[in-house]
Amino acid sequence: MIGTSRYPIRQPFAGGLEALVWQLVGRLRSRGHDVTLFAGEGSDGVDGEFAEYAFPSRGWEASRTAAGDQSMPERAFMSDHHAYLRLLMALAGPLANRFDVIHNHSLHHLPVAMAPLLHTPMLTTLHTPPTPWLESAIQAAPQTTRGPGSFAAVSAFIAQQWRVLRPFAGPDVVSNGVDLTSWVAGQGGEMLSWSGRIVPEKAPHLAIDAARKAGMPLVIAGPLSDLRYFEQAIRPRLGLDVRYAGHLAVPELAQLVGSSAAVLVTPLWDEPYGLVVAESLACGTPVVAFDRGGIPEVVADSSLGALVPPGDVAAMAAAVGDVVDLDRVAVREHAERYLSVDRMVTKYEKAYQRLTSTSSVGADRTA
Template identity: 55%
Template sequence: MTRGLRVAIVASSSHPIRQPFAGGLESHVWHLARALERAGHTVTLFAADGSDAEAAAAALPVRTFRPSRQACSDPSMPEREFLGDHHAYLGLMLELAESGADRFDVVHNHSLHYLPVAMAPTLPIPMLSTLHTPPTPWLESAVALTGGAGVDFVAVSGHTAAAWEGVVGRPIRVVPNGVDTDAWPLGPGGEGAVWFGRITEEKGTHLAIEAAERAGTPLRLAGPVSDPGYFRTHVEPRLRPGAVDYVGHLPRAALARVVGTSAVSLVTPDWDEPYGLVVAESLSCGTPVVAFARGGIPEIVDEHSGRLVAPGDVAAMARAIGEASDLPRSRVRARALSACSETAMVATYEDCYRSAVREGTARRLREVSVA
């Protein structure tokens, strides 16, 4: 029997990994950590204080830093959030460089910070880094300086992989984010539509409201208000009981009930969504998706699970709501089971981990023989 691996998962130093989740990345890390534990691996999590203690077997501390009064008065003093993240990740990477080989087999990086990638060559253990976003200046800088040494990159969609391959300079394996299909069960459907996710302008909450109003379909909104100014200006004035309702930032079970009792799920990104976790969660509930065809979303939604419309085409989305709501819900869920299940994701990550460990061992042996 193959022994379980000791996996250090690196997440956000700013957002705790707990319900209700700050965003899709936090949700993904929580589900992955728990799934790896169930599969027989030992997971240690680096994430902000307040993370769910049951998500992993152990935690790596997030080091905090308070600069002196003199340092704070320096004109070059950066924003405190930037400095806090820098200190936390620097401390983590120094700790892994010093003692990581005694404690872990592999590091799995999910953070969007540059230091894990920049300092990966200093680690005595391999790192797998999942690319959750399009290329960013800071991460590009880290790759440019190191050539991506010490890191095996994977991406959450073919779209995201293609965007990064020119930066990394080599093919990137795709590992779609999986969902726990037992936790997002098949629901009976309902009369109205649902939109859920972080309420920000780039997620296009206001476009979902406009599409539902055009279609004459009741709409429920759920998720954290990540941009209060946007919510006050573009969402709150359009709330009307029974027509457009904001049901709050819900824990997973309550959110799954809302999604499962909706006729359709509207997905309205105003940017190229790297993957679209809400799409996979909707499909798992049997709720057809009507979405703007942006980023990685067309890789998930097919003709049996929803409808894709041109980016920003609210009128087309409104027209597609009725057609999508007639799709058989069991067949919609079947798409989630085949294309974006947690089981398939974990199996693929296990293969990535073991490949990284083998390559790391071979690399160290070559270095010893040369020395």
């Protein structure tokens, strides 16, 4: 399992991708699979045998001569490049026959670009719409049976966005799942909540506007991924009716969501899936969300919440009154039927089985 290089896979999660990989690794292991995680330094459950391949938090240090090159890319870019290049070269060399399948969750182009060179079949989960680097890697892959590997998209919306994949098989849609033992049904309450990375494109400032128009208090939770945005657009507007609860681990965040009358979801970009939405429904808490990206696939009908035009704060505020009285038991039951992590893991298991049944990898693999 290849995770991200920027953030460790542990609580409190930096974002939905890290939460998904953490859940997937844990649930696969609980089903008896031998899973090795390659991810940011400090991640949970990293096998000591492969610890040398963890992505170091300090990043890559160029020599003084290389660092002085005027064409030197920014340090974060080079650190990502070095981390993935080092791992993929190991998977093509000393680790070539150690694994049955490689499941790639990174947003980097190198795993896909090097997939045709590996002995082990690779499944890449597409967590975002196309990016130039990743799209280029897929298009440049040789038109062979192995090609750039197999693909899964986290929503039908993302699958449609990745038209570049048409020369290859896929992508299958494997929707993200929620751990229903962690995201438990709550009793609701008198306030609204918003959670996620605090960045302009997630727009918690619009949730503040909507909550105040609706006349209800709001609690905001999430990592300060853009401190400047928080200091300029959020902190000055905090008060008795709007509170920042911090970057919460899952138990505390689930408690917050479960005690909310409704959850506001305010993306100014096309959310690939909307894990926050699924987590809210698992708590029995209805949502009011901007109608963008993959979110309509999660908010399947009006019994779960309301979709409003993107950016329309007045419509969001008006919809709050319509959703706070929805049947929370029915909302939770929908999540149990369609949004569980177990459904997601079962689909991935089937994908692994397809890959291994057609793979010609040698018989000396140990994981």
